[in-house]
Amino acid sequence: MIKIGIVGGTGYTGVELLRILAVHPEAQVQCITSRSEAGVPVADMYPNLRGHFDLAFSEPDPAVLAGCDLVFFATPHGVAMRMVPELMAAGVRVVDLSADFRIKDLDTWARWYGMPHEAPEWAANAVYGLPEVARNAIRQAQLVANPGCYPTAIQLGFLPLLESGLVDASRLIADGKSGASGAGRQGKIGMLHGEVGESFKAYGASGHRHLPEIRQGLAAAAGQPVGVTFVPHLVPMVRGIEATLYAELTTADDFERLQGLYEDRYRDEPFVDVMPAGSHPETRSVRGANHCRMALHRQEDSKTVIVTSVIDNLVKGAAGQAVQNMNVMFGLDETLGLKAPALLP
Amino acid sequence: MIKIGIVGGTGYTGVELLRILAVHPEAQVQCITSRSEAGVPVADMYPNLRGHFDLAFSEPDPAVLAGCDLVFFATPHGVAMRMVPELMAAGVRVVDLSADFRIKDLDTWARWYGMPHEAPEWAANAVYGLPEVARNAIRQAQLVANPGCYPTAIQLGFLPLLESGLVDASRLIADGKSGASGAGRQGKIGMLHGEVGESFKAYGASGHRHLPEIRQGLAAAAGQPVGVTFVPHLVPMVRGIEATLYAELTTADDFERLQGLYEDRYRDEPFVDVMPAGSHPETRSVRGANHCRMALHRQEDSKTVIVTSVIDNLVKGAAGQAVQNMNVMFGLDETLGLKAPALLP
Amino acid sequence: MIKIGIVGGTGYTGVELLRILAVHPEAQVQCITSRSEAGVPVADMYPNLRGHFDLAFSEPDPAVLAGCDLVFFATPHGVAMRMVPELMAAGVRVVDLSADFRIKDLDTWARWYGMPHEAPEWAANAVYGLPEVARNAIRQAQLVANPGCYPTAIQLGFLPLLESGLVDASRLIADGKSGASGAGRQGKIGMLHGEVGESFKAYGASGHRHLPEIRQGLAAAAGQPVGVTFVPHLVPMVRGIEATLYAELTTADDFERLQGLYEDRYRDEPFVDVMPAGSHPETRSVRGANHCRMALHRQEDSKTVIVTSVIDNLVKGAAGQAVQNMNVMFGLDETLGLKAPALLP
Amino acid sequence: MIKIGIVGGTGYTGVELLRILAVHPEAQVQCITSRSEAGVPVADMYPNLRGHFDLAFSEPDPAVLAGCDLVFFATPHGVAMRMVPELMAAGVRVVDLSADFRIKDLDTWARWYGMPHEAPEWAANAVYGLPEVARNAIRQAQLVANPGCYPTAIQLGFLPLLESGLVDASRLIADGKSGASGAGRQGKIGMLHGEVGESFKAYGASGHRHLPEIRQGLAAAAGQPVGVTFVPHLVPMVRGIEATLYAELTTADDFERLQGLYEDRYRDEPFVDVMPAGSHPETRSVRGANHCRMALHRQEDSKTVIVTSVIDNLVKGAAGQAVQNMNVMFGLDETLGLKAPALLP
Incomplete structure (x- = not known):
């Protein structure tokens, strides 16, 4: 049994880790930390876990964490980068669900996250944990940076196009939509049901923190810098991300090859499902599951390729992918x- | 492996049976029937099942069904009563998720369902499948009538009160609330998102088909006829039932004993969770799970006991309870x- | 033109007052106060008001308020009772949408609101502003206590039964359901979309602040103390309250007379709509409107009368009723x- | 008073016309037709209209319609084109909310709507009723083709860019999102609350009927053919459309001028609101209102202009715009x- 620690377990990714690990046959959660809720049984905060865990939240204790085989960080950005070096030194493996180790260019990171990076050597060493791209590196990694939710749906949707070089990488568009759980579990007025319910809007349209992460991943796939515009939107639902992606074929004739290209690329991937061209993946078809489903579309004989891609933001976009990474590691x-x-x- | 047949699999209880059975280690679905969708792969209709089932819907074939160990009926009322006798003769066991075998008084059944009952001998033999009440009988049963969704939440919530004789059984009130999936998957205008979304209403307030089923079950628990008023309501959500139950203690002093009474009654029940008094069970705490969670409340020193009880209408209120019954059988x-x-x- | 001041305008009842007053031909909003948002144009916070108001939130200024004909308080409890005496002395009329002046028994008020009442003489003088009960008194009143949302739906639903003495007033049950805007616009975790969406639960089942207000109003209608149990529930929608009311006829034969009784009681009321018996009022049928719609039901020949009653919690349950009171005054x-x-x- | 007839009043645009006309001081609804509901009072079907209309649905009667000053068609496509010629001959003015007269190229119309056009001479004469573009022509028109919902939000959002010639008109992208009422009030399984609730998906991604209408309008604004990709999505809410538009500036330096350009273009438009750059218009900010709100965005120094545009699909996207057209006419x-x-x- 893998001994698991979870740092920062009171948010939605924390409870989702517990939900998944509750029935994982090879993992046992040893501790789950929260400074604000120390002493509170997790099942008091999350009644769906009643009968599954006897555990209470505890103050983070370096000695206890050092005794784990794997520690998940489900913390706001800025926490993991301060605690990870000590765990690395202790030989503990880490999957960080926060943004701390996702961006390789630390100036970029500092600019988008508003603070200097405090563990640059580990930022360099961390493996970006998208198993469909980096499975072998993840297997060996001591520190895995679990991808963001939008970046997962968007990278998986664009990858075959960029790897094949069939589209103009300088003008990519990603129109993303997310349920409200993506904003976390903090008492912000803007995320009240009274504000979010029965309404729809874009947010972060002039620049969102996931943009540099998306750009970095797409550039790696394309083997060159990319130009990408990303606009996220808030959907009046709890879970789910849909991304509608637009790219321009360099030759319109290539469209017919794309379905095969996508199917080949993901044939052996257990969690990526390429639906028949023209299908419309729904977020509910992945609710609670670790899958990314996608489909290709074209309008008349246009050169614009459309990809629609859905995930559950808390599963393939967070806790599920983290457990997938654990399984690989x-x-x-x-x-x-x-x-x-x-x-x- | 138990060989499973499902009759009438295109509705929400059908897909929910498949979702649960997909990961059941001892059951294998052999066939799933639908006259209207014969030939269509189940995963085309329900993309969450892509990768889980190769099965297509088929015309109901008595020979194939007779080769199953267990057949679930997930049909509208009136279908199972016509097909069950032949399966019984063939020695097949049946869990009927429809209303056909729930009511023992067939005049009552005929009045509420608008047709004469066509299998009265099997209606007499059928075991009402609430495992918390009839586990031993279910174990032996060839035909189990799976309880309705509201009746499950309401009976489990009232049982300890009625079995103990502490309340006036002649004036019980059950105020029920259900998500829209309870109405099934048929193209009714009244169930459109445009009609149900962002609104709340009672329905069937002058009499709902679940009333006689509730009355029968509560009378059995009380050992006498009961007077019960049941008003269902439609909640703008997909899954979940909450029932708020009101009963009057014959002696106000008895309130303190009730929490212990409930905990004792359900101590060994794997799927009934009595929360601390004053808790507020949420439907999301049982979403997708086979649990019924409940809690007791009193206002000041009133003689009125309040019980709040939640289930997922498609799981403990339908497919999950059916699989629980299968496990028992x-x-x-x-x-x-x-x-x-x-x-x- | 009536010169209007609004104290505490950043919440949902504040914006709702502005929405209604924007097209009121006889009212002009002179000032709207908010300590936290002073200087912010109201249309920046509430873009639906762009083009309707040039006004910005301002610090509350006694001189400005004293220059108004009418001041609405849309504040948390405890604010109005401190500011009202000065306004009364200045001869300004007030409609208080908070709970400060609703309860006549100040010990009860202090117990439920956790503080002593600071304006007892005005609590005694205030008129409880349910126009269907107290129209004449409201006309003359200097200070009107605008009823709570649940109390409005529940009192209007029960009134004819209690005034007529046809039911047992000692055992009334009110099962209430409200959209999330009823909790106001504060950053509480429990009211996040991620917590409220796609779920249903009771809350305050052991006692809610609206209980003493309901009890006081029903007792006045009955001419005697009443026994009432009130359980509120949270519906995953933004606006709307539905209350399902249960009462027991002293003689079952009286049911036939009830429809006429209700129609007579409310025949001249512009904002109470008695639908045909057996109808199911929906909250959306009053969304944004000042109506209360209700209907009567009976199950078989039971002595239990069921009344379903709906309002928009922000309109007839708050700002609309306040403007109705203004019109009367x-x-x-x-x-x-x-x-x-x-x-x- | 303008005497109004409404053909096909049982759908969402029909009830919305009634809601708006109920308080319109210069319009009086004389008749509202429905073959299927003839004889049913409109207030029985739409209880929000109780007390506002005594009218019942009636069989369409050419004589009665010919006695109206203005007839609104709120019918499925294919109905208006058969009835309009007779009304035109009778000198009645018509606003058609269906798609029958929106497309000038009748081969295109026939291809997308699956039938030949039966009133080609009136298709040629009809004025496309976007008042912000064609106010003068609408004033004189006998027949106005009321624009579709997506086309309204998208054209208004793109117009200043295309009229100014600042963007590459050959590669426009419009990512649209709509609430469920956009699909009308018919009993389709795919539009059940159980299917739409708590989920998000694209639909019609390979080509939607609004595409040729959008293309026609944008080409007129650009003065040249345009290349536009349009993907609609279904949002789990009742009302509202948001469109996120992407276009590429021919010169990146032009971005600074755009805000002024938009404000100038719409300065005198009562129903178009250009918010400050970087704002995020929400669909709720136009719920029930005839406004289109929009805002401009750019990410870093990109050449891609982003416009977010919101309307209420039933108001500015249908019935409200129809009444606006009536006012102009x-x-x-x-x-x-x-x-x-x-x-x-």
């Missing part, structure tokens, strides 16, 4: 604990 | 395939 | 500014 | 009956 079946179908309807 | 661990925590948030 | 047509139909769908 | 104040602020929250 520990040499387990990659789908262990992640096999249940999505909750539809 | 086949001597398996009752929680097999039903262990995953609810999806919260 | 200033001798205007009671429906002025309140004539537009509800927004359905 | 009859020489009334264009905002008559359309002045109330949106319902927020």
Whole structure:
């Protein structure tokens, strides 16, 4: 059994980790920390866990964490980068669900996150944990930077196009939509049901923190810098991300090849499902599941390729992908604990 | 492996049976029937099942069904009563998720369902499948009538009060609220998102089909006829039932004993969770899970006991309870395939 | 033109007052106060008001308020009772939308609101502003206590039964359901979309602040103390309250007379709509409108009368009723500014 | 008073016309037709209209319609084109809310709507009723083709860019999102609350009927053919459309001029609100109102201009714009009956 620690477990990614690990046959949660809720049983805060965990939140204790095989960070940015070096020194493996180790260019990181990076050497060493791209590196990694939610849906949707060089990489558009759980579990007025319910809007349209992460991943796939515009939107629902992606084929004739290209690229991927061209993936088809479903579209004989891509922001966009990374890191079946179908309807 | 047939699989209880059985280690779905969708792969209709089932819907074939160990009926009322006798003769066991075999008084049944009952002998033999009441009978049963969704939440909430004789059984009130999936998957204008969304209303306030079923179950618990008023309401959400129950203590002093009474009654029940008095069970705390959570309340020193009880109408209120019944019938661990925590948030 | 001041305008009742007053032909908003948002144009916070108001929030200024004909308080409890005496002395009329002047028994008030009352003489003088009960008193009043949202829906639903003495007033049950805007516009975690969305629960089941207000109003109607149990619930929608009321007829034969009784009671009321017996009022049928719609139901020949009653919690349950009270106080047509139909769908 | 007829009044645009006309001081609804509901009072179907209309639905009667000053068609496509010629001959003016007269190229119309056009001479004469573009022509028109919902939000958002020639008109992208009422009030399984609720998806991504209408309008604004990709999405809410538009500046330096350009273009438009650059218009800010709100965005120094544009699909996207057109046609104040602020929250 892998001994698991979770740092910062009171948010939505924390409870989602617990939900998934509750039925994972090879993982045992040893501790889950929260300064503000120390002493509170996790099942008091999250009644869906009643009967599954006897655990209470505890103050973070370096000695206890150092005794774990794997520590997940489900903290706001800025926390993991301060605690990770000590865990690395202790030989503990870490999957960081926050943004601390996702961006390689630390000036960029500092600009978007408003603070200098405090663990630059580990930022350099961290493996960006998108298993569909970096499975082998993840297997060996001591520190995995778990991708953001939008970046997961958008990178998986664009990858085959960019890897194949069939589209103009300088003018990519990603129109993203997310449920409200993506904003976390903090008492912000703007995220009240009274504000979010029965309404729809864009946000961060002049620049969102996930943009540099998306750009970095797409550039790696393309083998060159990319130009990408990303506009996120808030959907009056709890879970789910949909991204509608637009790219321009350098030759319109290539469209017919794309379906095969996508199917080939993801044929062996357990968590990426390329639906028949023209399908419309729904976020509910991945609710609670670790899948990314996608489909290709073209309008008449246009050169514009459209990709629609859906994930559950808390699963493939956070806790599920973190457990997938854990499975890879520990040499387990990659789908262990992640096999249940999505909750539809 | 138990060989499973599902009759009428295109509705929400059908897909929910498949979702649960997809990861059940002892069950294998052999066939799933639908006259209207025969030939269509189930995963085309329900993309959450892509990768889980190769099965297509088929015309109901008596020979194929007769080769199953267990057949679930997920049909509108009136279908199972016509097909069950032949299956019974073939020695097949049946869990009927429809209303056909729930009511023992067939005049009552005929009045509420608008047709004469066509299998009266099997209506007499059928075991009403609320495992918390009839586990032993279910174990032996060839035909189990799976309870309705509201009746499950309401009976479980009232049972300890009625079995103990502490309340006036002649004036019980059950105020029920359900998500829209409870109305099934048929193209009714009244169930459009444009009609249901962002609104709340009672329906069936002058009499709902679940009333006689509730009355029958509560009378059995009380050992006498009961007077019960039941008003269902439609909530703008997909899944979940909450029932708020009101009963009057014959002696106000008895309130203090009630929490212990409830905890004792359900101590060994794997799927009933009595929360601390004063808790407020949320439907999301059971979303996708087979649990019923409940809590007791009193206002000042009133003689009125309040019980709030929640289930997922498609799980403990339908498909989950059906699988629980299957586990009981086949001597398996009752929680097999039903262990995953609810999806919260 | 009536010169209007609004104290505490940043919450949902504040913006709702502005929405209604924007098209009221006899009212002009002179000032709207907010300590935290002083200087911010109201249309920056509430873009639906762009083009309707040039006003900015301002620090509360006693001199400015004293220059108004009418001041609305849309503040948390505890604010109005401190400011009202000075306004009374200045001869300004006040409609207080908070709870400060609703309860006549100040010990009860202090117990439920956790502080001593600071303006007891005005609590005694205030008129409880339910126009369907106290129209004449409101006309003369200098200080009107605008009723709470649940109390409005519940009192209007029960009134004819209690005034007629046809039911047992000692055992009334009110099962209330409210959209999330009822909790106000404060950054509470429990009211996030991620917490409220796609879920349903009771809250305050052991006692809610609206209980003493409901009890006081029902007792006045009955001419005797009443026994009432009130359980509120949170619905995953923004606006709307539905209350399902249960009472027991002293003689079952009286049911037939009830429809006529209700229609007679409310025949001349512009904002109470008694639908045909057996109808199911929907909250959306009053969204944005000042109406209360209700209907009567009975199950078989039961002695239990069921009344379903709906309002928009922000309109008839707050700002609309406040403007109705203003119209009454200033001798205007009671429906002025309140004539537009509800927004359905 | 303008005598109004409404053909096909049972759908969402029909009830919305009634809601708006109920308080319009210069319009009187004489008849509202529905073959299927003939004889049913409109207030029985739409209880928000109780007390506002005594009218019942009636069979369409050419004589009665010919006696009206203005007839609105709120019918599925294919109906108006058969009835309009007779009304034109009778000198009646018509605003058609369906798609019958929106497209000038009738081969295109026939291809997208699956039938030949039956009134080609009137298709040629009809004025496309976007008042912000064609106010003068609308004033004189006998037949106005009321624009579609997406086309309204998208054209208004793109117009200043295209009229100014500052962007590459060959590669425009419009990512649209709509609430469920946009699909109308018919019993389609795909539009059930159980299917739409708590989920998000694209639809019609390979080509939607609004595409040729959008293309026609944008080409007229640009003075040349345009290349536009349009992907609509379904949002789990009832009302509202948001469109996020992407275009590429021919010179990046031009971005600074755009805000002024938009403000100038719409300065005198009563129903178009250009918010400060970087704002995020929400659909709720126009709920129930006839406004289109929009804002401009740029990411870093990109050449891509982003416009976010919101309307209420049933108001500025249908019935409200139809009444605006009526006001223009009859020489009334264009905002008559359309002045109330949106319902927020």
